[in-house]
Structures are given as structure tokens and as C-alpha cells.
């Protein structure tokens with residue numbers, strides 16, 4: 069691929085554009101809001117000048133409800149040799165395009181399984197998709213050349229291609245993305261009117277559970293409107309679990325020994341089923357989850373601290389597999405959790421202590 073056109077230069081469009089530009093592809097950027105395209109250009113994601121003729125691949129990264137309109141417009145003006153969209157739902161946009169009677173052989177619906185709770189080009193990064201699944205939904209009418217262009221994009225973004233049927237994709241993301249998003253919103257909603265004395269105790273657990281509740285509601289209304297049935301089915305199951313859990317907790321409150329025992333069994337069951345589901349969440353690069361050990365370091369909230377820790381870990385010959393930062397509420401300090409291979413944990417701990425870092429258990 070030599071040229072690409074990104075239509076919609078928000079978080080996802082600009083992230084893909086950055087990755088392509090970094091791999092030497094000439095990327096043209098356009099957005100309904102020219103300011104967004106200018107910002108993406110300023111970030112080095114490409115040029116906001118229109119291409120001189122058809123590009124190799126047009127990437128539509130507009131909100132889901134507009135994807136069919138934007139694609140149809142690009143196809144009708146012959147903007148590219150191949151067309152993809154990156155919307156979080158796949159069945160609806162394809163059916164809308166089919167209903168318009170367009171030739172869809174040059175189109176593939178795709179979905180990178182990576183994102184953030186922030187929108188817009190300023191939240192974009194060229195490595196957003198690295199190691200993450202990127203779903204492709206070709207049909208038997210899809211041109212091989214277009215499939216290859218989409219695979220080249222995914223390879224440039226260092227993502228992992230996964231081929232699926234559009235409706236099977238929508239059922240799968242209902243389980244792993246759409247239903248969890250709503251549950252996160254419902255947990256976060258409990259905080260809206262909670263007392264300040266409780267909210268200031270927020271630790272890492274609630275931060276993990278509620279991060280995605282910060283996402284743009286307009287985008288999520290589009291996503292959920294295009295996949296309501298599968299999400300409602302899953303929430304029905306969650307509601308049944310909730311009812312059982314409440315019953316078990318009421319049992320634990322009871323003065324009757326038998327009810328307390330049943331309550332304990334009920335709670336243990338939901339927690340164990342949670343463990344069994346959680347271990348199925350794939351690890352980095354889509355591999356089976358791996359057990360890393362955590363080395364926790366207390367840092368001052370000052371510029372350059374993370375860079376120094378990473379440099380010190382590098383000098384000790386230790387590869388950092390993952391990292392988390394826990395900010396202490398109301399304090400100029402944070403706890404950095406460095407995830408490393410178990411055999412590297414002692415080496416890293418000793419090296420960081422030697423260099424004066426405060427290690428926490």
C-alpha cells in the first residue's frame with residue numbers, strides 16, 4: 069500500500085494514520101470537522117490535503133451511525149481501490165450498504181479490538197493496536213486485492229487479524245465489550261451522588277472497573293443501538309446473577325444458621341465462577357494469560373520518574389511486560405506497578421533498591 073485516505077480523524081482514525089505514516093504510507097486525512105484533520109496533521113499523522121486521485125485504501129473511522137453514509141459517499145466518488153470501516157458493530161452498516169444496492173466487492177467491515185475512553189486525535193497513538201485482535205468480516209464476494217490491503221493495514225498497525233462473520237462478531241462483542249461497558253457505567257453511576265468521604269477512598273479496584281465509563285455517551289448510544297438484542301440477552305443473565313447474589317447476601321444477614329450457610333455457598337459460587345471466567349481473558353498479544361510478578365515502586369509525581377525507572381530496569385537487563393500507575397488521592401505521589409517474568413522480579417527489586425528507589429510490597 070502506498071496511499072491511504074482516513075475519513076474521520078478522531079482517536080481510531082488518527083491512530084491508524086500515525087501507524088501507516090510511520091511505515092512510509094502517504095496518508096490523506098479528512099474529517100467533517102476540519103479542525104480535527106488539522107490537529108491530526110499537526111501530530112504527524114499525514115496531510116490534510118486532498119489526494120490527487122484514488123488512493124489504495126480508504127479507512128472510514130466516523131461514528132457507527134454515519135459509517136454507511138460516509139462509505140457510500142466515498143465509493144460513489146471512486147475515492148479508493150479498497151474501502152474499510154472500523155466501527156464497533158458490523159452487521160448493521162453492511163445491511164445498510166446492501167440496501168443501497170452498492171457493489172460491495174471492494175468493501176470489508178473491520179473492527180480493531182483496541183481503544184480508549186478518550187475521543188479525538190489528541191488521544192491517538194501509533195501503537196494503539198499493537199498485539200490486539202483486529203476483526204475482518206469479508207464475504208465470498210470480497211476482492212482478494214482489497215482483503216490484502218486490509219491485511220497490510222493490520223500488519224502495519226502490528227495488530228492480529230481475526231476473520232469472522234459480521235453477525236457472529238456482533239454477538240461476540242456484545243459479550244466482551246458492549247455488556248461490560250454498560251455494567252461499568254452502572255457501577256460508576258453509584259458514585260454520582262455518593263458522599264465525598266466515600267469517594268475519596270477510591271482505590272485501584274474501582275478505577276479498573278469504571279475506566280471505560282468515562283467514554284463518550286454519543287458514540288456508545290450509536291454502538292448499543294446497533295446491537296441491542298444480544299446485549300439485552302446478556303444483561304438478563306447478569307440480572308439473574310445479581311438477584312441470586314442479593315438473595316445470598318440477605319441470607320448472610322439472617323439470624324438463621326441454615327440461611328447463613330446457604331448465603332455463604334451462594335456468594336462463594338459467584339466468586340468462583342468469576343475466577344473461572346477471568347482466567348480465560350487472553351494475555352498480551354492474544355496469548356494465553358501469563359502470570360507475571362509485580363514489583364511496586366513508590367515515586368514522586370515529578371517529570372522524568374518513569375523514564376528513570378525504565379532506564380534502570382533496562383540496565384538491570386529486565387524486560388517490563390506491563391505497567392500500571394496508581395495515583396494516591398490528594399498526594400503528589402504514585403505507586404508504579406512493574407509486571408515482570410517471575411524469575412526477573414528479584415533481580416529488578418535488587419537493582420531498583422540499589423539505585424535508591426522505594427520498593428513497596
Ligand SMILES: NC(=O)c1ccc[n+]([C@@H]2O[C@H](COP(=O)([O-])OP(=O)(O)OC[C@H]3O[C@@H](n4cnc5c(N)ncnc54)[C@H](O)[C@@H]3O)[C@@H](O)[C@H]2O)c1
Pocket residue numbers: 075076077078079080081098099100101104129130131132134135138154155156157179180181182183184185186187188189287291
Ligand atoms: N473508541 C474506541 O475505543 C473504538 C475502538 C474501536 C473502534 N471504534 C470505532 O471507531 C470509530 C471512530 O471512533 P473514535 O473513538 O475514533 O471516535 P472519535 O469521536 O474520536 O472520532 C470520530 C471522528 O469522526 C468525525 N466525523 C463525524 N462525522 C463524520 C463524517 N460524516 N465524515 C467524516 N468525519 C466525521 C468526527 O468529527 C470525529 O473527529 C467508531 O465507528 C467506533 O465505533 C472505536
Ligand SMILES: O=C(O)C(=O)C[C@]1(C(=O)O)C=C[C@@H](O)C=C1
Pocket residue numbers: 155156180181182183184185244245246280
Ligand atoms: O477503552 C478500551 O480500553 C477499549 O479497548 C475499548 C473497546 C473495548 O470494549 O474493548 C471499546 C469499544 C471498541 O469497539 C473496541 C474497544
